[in-house]
Amino acid sequence: GQQLNQSPQSMFIQEGEDVSMNCTSSSIFNTWLWYKQDPGEGPVLLIALYKAGELTSNGRLTAQFGITRKDSFLNISASIPSDVGIYFCAGQLAEKLTFGTGTRLTIIP
Amino acid sequence: DAGVTQSPTHLIKTRGQHVTLRCSPISGHKSVSWYQQVLGQGPQFIFQYYEKEERGRGNFPDRFSARQFPNYSSELNVNALLLGDSALYLCASSSQYEQYFGPGTRLTVT
Numbered sequence: 001g002q003q004l005n006q007s008p009q010s011m012f013i014q015e016g017e018d019v020s021m022n023c024t025s026s027s028i029f030n031t032w033l034w035y036k037q038d039p040g041e042g043p044v045l046l047i048a049l050y051k052a053g054e055l056t057s058n059g060r061l062t063a064q065f066g067i068t069r070k071d072s073f074l075n076i077s078a079s080i081p082s083d084v085g086i087y088f089c090a091g092q093l094a095e096k097l098t099f100g101t102g103t104r105l106t107i108i109p
Numbered sequence: 110d111a112g113v114t115q116s117p118t119h120l121i122k123t124r125g126q127h128v129t130l131r132c133s134p135i136s137g138h139k140s141v142s143w144y145q146q147v148l149g150q151g152p153q154f155i156f157q158y159y160e161k162e163e164r165g166r167g168n169f170p171d172r173f174s175a176r177q178f179p180n181y182s183s184e185l186n187v188n189a190l191l192l193g194d195s196a197l198y199l200c201a202s203s204s205q206y207e208q209y210f211g212p213g214t215r216l217t218v219t
Contacts, residue, residue, distance in 0.1 A: 003150065003151050004151075031206050033207065033208075035210075040212075040215075041212055041213070042113075042199050042210035042211050042212045042213045043152070043199070043210045044210070045207060045208070045209060045210075048206065048207050050206070088151050088152075090151075092206065092208075094164075094165065095140075095142065095157040095159075095164045095165035096154045096157070096165050096167070097142070097144075097152070097154060097201075097208060098154070099151030099152050099153075100151055101150070101151060102150075102151055
């Protein structure tokens, strides 16, 4: 099935560093969402974006909905150990979410 | 408030068998969606139901079916199981745009 292009595929960072990941698509979406998934659990919604150009923050997380409606990015500032996990972007059109390939974030001691 | 709940947590089936997975949405949510997540990939859309009607279907064979009940809970049925059906099956509920996921059911087909 279709998956959005998400990069980087994995990141190895030290605690306290900032993180940036992005997601691109060949299709236009009405809504972009960012989820975090821990092993063996379901995705947890982090941020939802509804308008092209919109910039939204949730604590240390900031996400933007691209002007073309075909891309989005997520930034995490001052990473902490509980940020470890897999981050997925998802574009929404009507009833369907199309997910990205995921970015695995690892924090190096 | 309780989130999305799914049962069972884990399930092991043999090729050719059928399986029924269950989902209860967040209270007040009328829409339920089902996704399949194969190891190492993002979730893939299977179905969405709203007010007991199918609103959307992903690119899955007819062996996959679902229904929604008057209390908005939902079942996903898979017939004639194949090894490739082994995956985490996720249910999501929504009131408008944002979809909230349950913990999933891990299905292993041997």
